[in-house]
Amino acid sequence: MNLQPVTFTPIGVVHCDFGEPSDPKTMRNALSTIEIDEKYQEGLKGIEKFRHLFVIYHIHRALGYDLLVHPMGDESIPKRGLFATRTPRRPNPIGLTVVEVLNVEGNKITVTGLDALDASPVLDIKPYEEHFDSPTGVEAEKDPNYRPREG
Amino acid sequence: MNLQPVTFTPIGVVHCDFGEPSDPKTMRNALSTIEIDEKYQEGLKGIEKFRHLFVIYHIHRALGYDLLVHPMGDESIPKRGLFATRTPRRPNPIGLTVVEVLNVEGNKITVTGLDALDASPVLDIKPYEEHFDSPTGVEAEKDPNYRPREG
Numbered sequence: 001m002n003l004q005p006v007t008f009t010p011i012g013v014v015h016c017d018f019g020e021p022s023d024p025k026t027m028r029n030a031l032s033t034i035e036i037d038e039k040y041q042e043g044l045k046g047i048e049k050f051r052h053l054f055v056i057y058h059i060h061r062a063l064g065y066d067l068l069v070h071p072m073g074d075e076s077i078p079k080r081g082l083f084a085t086r087t088p089r090r091p092n093p094i095g096l097t098v099v100e101v102l103n104v105e106g107n108k109i110t111v112t113g114l115d116a117l118d119a120s121p122v123l124d125i126k127p128y129e130e131h132f133d134s135p136t137g138v139e140a141e142k143d144p145n146y147r148p149r150e151g
Numbered sequence: 152m153n154l155q156p157v158t159f160t161p162i163g164v165v166h167c168d169f170g171e172p173s174d175p176k177t178m179r180n181a182l183s184t185i186e187i188d189e190k191y192q193e194g195l196k197g198i199e200k201f202r203h204l205f206v207i208y209h210i211h212r213a214l215g216y217d218l219l220v221h222p223m224g225d226e227s228i229p230k231r232g233l234f235a236t237r238t239p240r241r242p243n244p245i246g247l248t249v250v251e252v253l254n255v256e257g258n259k260i261t262v263t264g265l266d267a268l269d270a271s272p273v274l275d276i277k278p279y280e281e282h283f284d285s286p287t288g289v290e291a292e293k294d295p296n297y298r299p300r301e302g
Binding site for chain 2: 001002003004005006007008009010011012013035036037040042043044045046047049050051052054056058060067068079080081082083084085086090091092094096098100119121123124125126127128129130132133134135
């Protein structure tokens with residue numbers, strides 16, 4: 001297995017009121033501004049036409065991980081493998097959130113729905129596309145004549 | 152803006168029949184196996200209960216990027232900013248795909264729906280959770296009494 005390290009340089013940063021972890025629902029209901037490095041500003045052209053985006057960011061404050069965790073930290077739920085949960089404490093602390101776009105101005109995108117802490121480095125932004133990103137879309141894209149091979 | 156580089160070590164690798172880019176629909180209809188580094192195998196516990204997962208991977212063959220691109224390479228569609236498209240040629244070539252889980256055995260997950268080339272390094276795997284990952288879920292999570300501030 002080729003597991004060579006990969007290095008990314010953030011394309012921008014999150015600004016919001018949450019410097020410390022808070023109730024996720026409160027965070028998602030608040031406004032966040034994603035400030036993109038000015039050198040990429042032209043790369044945002046047309047992004048205002050999408051209502052929802054994926055934001056991929058570095059969970060820069062997460063430290064370490066456990067292989068087995070209680071989902072949502074709830075000890076009444078049996079432990080599961082970390083990859084079967086959304087815990088921020090992961091081998092590669094990469095955050096992924098669907099956000100709603102409220103405004104785009106220059107190199108700043110104002111959104112709700114983001115659960116990232118203030119100053120989180122943003123690695124990528126992608127338009128959310130129903131046909132590609134929802135399970136129903138994934139199913140609909142399937143070739144009805146396609147049959148998985150054994151194996 | 153703090154744009155310090157971030158380094159990740161892949162947690163696994165994609166095995167599939169596509170060593171070169173092919174028709175995306177053909178790729179997504181084929182089977183792929185995600186082989187996870189054995190040291191993380193316990194972290195997969197319970198993942199078989201999810202029908203859909205997000206796979207976050209390094210688009211390791213992508214080279215460079217253009218700020219403005221024709222969506223899906225279709226020259227009949229006017230150019231857009233790269234962040235308003237799913238082009239693999241991005242400042243940080245991070246792939247994001249919703250896949251359907253067919254089988255989990257040891258450290259290997261067999262899926263359909265993945266459009267990654269053979270040998271793509273996998274950075275993270277997350278369960279797809281409707282309430283969190285779909286726009287309707289994002290909307291439903293909203294506090295009905297919440298009003299965005301001006302700003």
